[in-house]
Amino acid sequence: MRLENKVIIVTGSTTGIGKAIAKRCVAEGAKVVLNGLEEDWGKQVLNELGNENAILHIEDISNDNTVETLVELAIKTYGRLDAVVNNAAIVASSNIQTTDKNFLRRLLEVNTIAPFALIKSALPQLSKQHGCVLNIGSVNAYSGEPNLLAYSITKGALTTMTRNLGDTLFRENGVRVNQINPGWVLTETEIERKKQHGLADDWYTHLPKVYAPSGRIIQPSEIAAAAVYWLSDECGPISGQVVDLEQHPFIGRNPPKDSSTIK
Ligand code: NAD
Numbered sequence: 263m264r265l266e267n268k269v270i271i272v273t274g275s276t277t278g279i280g281k282a283i284a285k286r287c288v289a290e291g292a293k294v295v296l297n298g299l300e301e302d303w304g305k306q307v308l309n310e311l312g313n314e315n316a317i318l319h320i321e322d323i324s325n326d327n328t329v330e331t332l333v334e335l336a337i338k339t340y341g342r343l344d345a346v347v348n349n350a351a352i353v354a355s356s357n358i359q360t361t362d363k364n365f366l367r368r369l370l371e372v373n374t375i376a377p378f379a380l381i382k383s384a385l386p387q388l389s390k391q392h393g394c395v396l397n398i399g400s401v402n403a404y405s406g407e408p409n410l411l412a413y414s415i416t417k418g419a420l421t422t423m424t425r426n427l428g429d430t431l432f433r434e435n436g437v438r439v440n441q442i443n444p445g446w447v448l449t450e451t452e453i454e455r456k457k458q459h460g461l462a463d464d465w466y467t468h469l470p471k472v473y474a475p476s477g478r479i480i481q482p483s484e485i486a487a488a489a490v491y492w493l494s495d496e497c498g499p500i501s502g503q504v505v506d507l508e509q510h511p512f513i514g515r516n517p518p519k520d521s522s523t524i525k
Contacts, residue, residue, distance in 0.1 A: 264291070266292075268291070269341075269345075272347040272349060273349050273350035276296065276299065276300045276307060277449065277450055279485050282482035294315065295316070295319065295332055295335050296316055298350065317339050324376045342387065344391045345393050345395065352372045356413070358411060373417065373420065389435040394497070396441070397441040399420050399443040400414070401444070402414040404513070440501060442485065443507060444485050447479060447480045448466055448480065453466065488505075
């Protein structure tokens with residue numbers, strides 16, 4: 263098993279990509295600290311993983327002391343902390359008209375400042391284990407869709423943080439910091455979000471090739487499979503890297519011939 267005996271905090275693991283990462287971590291031999299907002303969903307994940315493999319803490323990651331509580335839980339329950347996955351995020355639509363300062367501040371708090379605070383709080387423990395951090399970014403960090411303005415800004419800042427700390431923390435503390443940028447992933451929430459935007463119930467079964475060359479979008483388990491590499495010792499000394507996980511390149515792509523849009 264590739265993560266045997268490692269103890270890993272996965273934020274936002276009550277659903278979606280975080281849940282898939284937590285499940286895969288346990289399948290690879292790790293113990294996980296689960297976190298998120300939805301108590302019912304969190305308990306379901308905990309049931310699936312088993313009380314011997316996971317512990318759940320439901321609380322807003324941006325509250326004062328939540329990150330400290332997650333680190334304490336890992337140490338109290340399992341005696342060590344090897345890795346942190348900063349996955350929790352608010353995924354919300356907004357453009358220049360609908361983004362005000364408070365909205366931007368709220369997204370920055372959850373998507374950027376909370377990951378920073380968790381890394382800082384976990385650092386003494388991660389240093390002891392020569393552990394690692396995996397930030398979950400987004401391909402929207404490069405520029406982002408027009409209606410994902412605030413969200414894209416938060417992921418851009420997260421990307422710079424990954425590169426900056428991926429250099430400093432590895433040199434000074436032996437802690438690797440890397441980031442994966444999922445493309446379009448078919449989570450339970452994403453299915454509902456698109457329905458609320460007016461798409462058909464089965465929107466994900468007929469997608470334009472421009473967005474989904476394979477005819478489908480990515481499964482959370484496929485992102486989780488990639489996460490294991492960055493969390494495992496197989497990664498060796500690689501740090502400060504940001505890797506896109508999408509079906510097409512983001513830099514240098516030619517304008518699509520198929521201009522039909524559903525996003
Ligand atoms: P999701 O909306 O399905 O789940 C989000 C998770 O974060 C939930 O567990 C929720 O409880 C938690 N969360 C949200 N706000 C929180 C807060 N304030 N405190 C604690 N927990 C909080 O999201 P997802 O689609 O699985 O996305 C997971 C990560 O992947 C995010 O960082 C997102 O930006 C990124 N991502 C997703 C996609 C996609 O297509 N689904 C694409 C690119 C990047």
